[in-house]
Amino acid sequence: MATKRKEMRNIILEVSYSDAVMSSAMTIDGSDAPPLASDAVTTVPGVAIDPDFGAVELPTMIEPFEEDVPREFSPFDLNLGASIDEDHQHSTFLVRAQCGDAELEKLVKSCANGGQVQGVYADPEIQVCDFDPNLDDEGPASAAPPRICPGSPPLGTDRHVAARIGVPWLRRRRMNGAGTYMAIVDTGINLAHLRSRGRNPILDVSRSWMARPGDVAGRLPVGHGTMVAYDTMIAAPRATLLDIALLRSTRSGGSVMAGLLSDAIRAYVHLYRIIRGPHRPGAPRSLVVNNSWGMFHESWDFPRNHPGRYMDNNRHPFNRIVGVLSHAGADILFAAGNCGRECPDGRCRGATRSGIYGANSHPQALSVAGVDVLKRRVGYSTSGPGRLMFMKPDLCGYTHFRGSGVYAADGGTSAACPVVAGVVGALRSRFPYNPADYRTSPAAIRNLLTRTAEDRGNVGFDFDYGWGIINGRRLALLRSLSVMQASDEAATSIDEVADVEALLDNIEGLEEVPETQDDTWAASDAVAPATVLEDQVETVQAEAPWSEPEETTETVPRKGAATTKERKSRKRTAAHA
């Protein structure tokens, strides 16, 4: 008959001072610890002391107050500076041991009898604290997909993103980018690809700019710039694209498109001429500039403390011209970067602290971090603070979704930035830049975007999400850019937006948002993992029935829904009653 094996528990014993224990103790003054003698601790039979562990001194604390004054622990207590009693005889010592359940019971009893053993504690197994991708920022979420990292499959589609940022609401206000230049400062745009993906882009070839002679605007290889252009069109399909093909050199031995800041200066001089140059009647007046690029590592720059450094120097010529272009009326957006602490891009070389470099943290530009369609920060999105301006990033856009078809996922903060740029373009089609009206200045628009953002992370600003996630729906509800028009009953100020959202159901005409077969979330839209995503975005569907971008905002009453006229009539009847 097989003998039942006795289960041994790992325990820690707290024992009082003895010369034998002291001789093998790891003391607070750093003396060496020889192996613990087997008879050093008087304990119950059957308890196996681990001689290799030695003993660890646990010094007693000297209370700064009289002992007869009762004092409860408080984390806000400023008098916690109790000092350590350096007399070893006043210390207790921790030793490691193993025993069975029966011995454990006896040990506990011996503690109460005042033996050498003063305490018995569990010694549970511990492990390396690996990153748990199932933990999102709000705690365990086992049902949620893992945190997005480099190489993750796409989560959701551009349709989910459109719903998240409030495109249906923007459409109803005719906020679609019309009358706005959208400069894509990138690797170049391929119009044929955009058309093949159902977009109908408008490109101003004459105002586009090529860093490399011989390149033709709109006909560059399908790549990063095409993805960026596609993503601006989620919210601003009617914006006039400017193809500013800056990143057209290829690193030796690699395939990544790259460029130099000196070329970026030339591109910005070109944009300055556009915004300050003569305008044809009917030509766009507003200019949104998307920059989904930057430097990945400090080593790319001059050494620390060099006066000509770029990353933390607002006197650098590129940082200066960013300020000049913003002052001239351009809305400038920069991606925050892909050096997030959880899973940074390999080019970051592990440097993830204060990684928003140079113009990507410019005070006169919007710095855009990335979240997935479940509103969780993606693990590679760089956190602040910024190097030029401390409080960066400013806000978040959605990323890592299936969209342009250029890559498996429109990913990186490269995609988050144009999603936000599209919303800015849409906003500009309703509130175009007017040099005579400070309320339309880029600074005012930045304030508007951050104040209407959906707060995430810590309340208010934090270095992961900035002021929150871009929210086009709140912007669409604005009827004025001015909080000074409170006397105008029709005006909805920024501060009133939250209240208005709570009253959405009572806004006339809201029920008339079209709801067709296309409005439902197709299972194929949710790429991976589909079932989970469907659950998570169910609320989005309820919030924002999707309609394909249309030039007109004609609406069709939902079957069975009351028309505006009918509801007004009912209200009047109710009032009379």
Next chain:
Amino acid sequence: MDRVLITLHGRIVEPTVEEIMEEYDVQPDQIDLEYGVQMIDPAAGDYVILVDEDVALRIGRDQVGASGPYADVRIEPFGPPES
């Protein structure tokens, strides 16, 4: 030799590269002629050129209103991140 940026203050209004070379004693092989002169702040009259580092150091040290050299940093897309 890597070229660097240097900012100059407008002693000449909208200068050409040739005027810059004469004004600051720069040889053709020391300056990026194709890059030319880029006006970065028209209101302040400041512009930028791309030159050899030793030239930038000399101009930055000797010429009033000049500042630099400044880094001409490599930049790359923040596209789909690499593992």
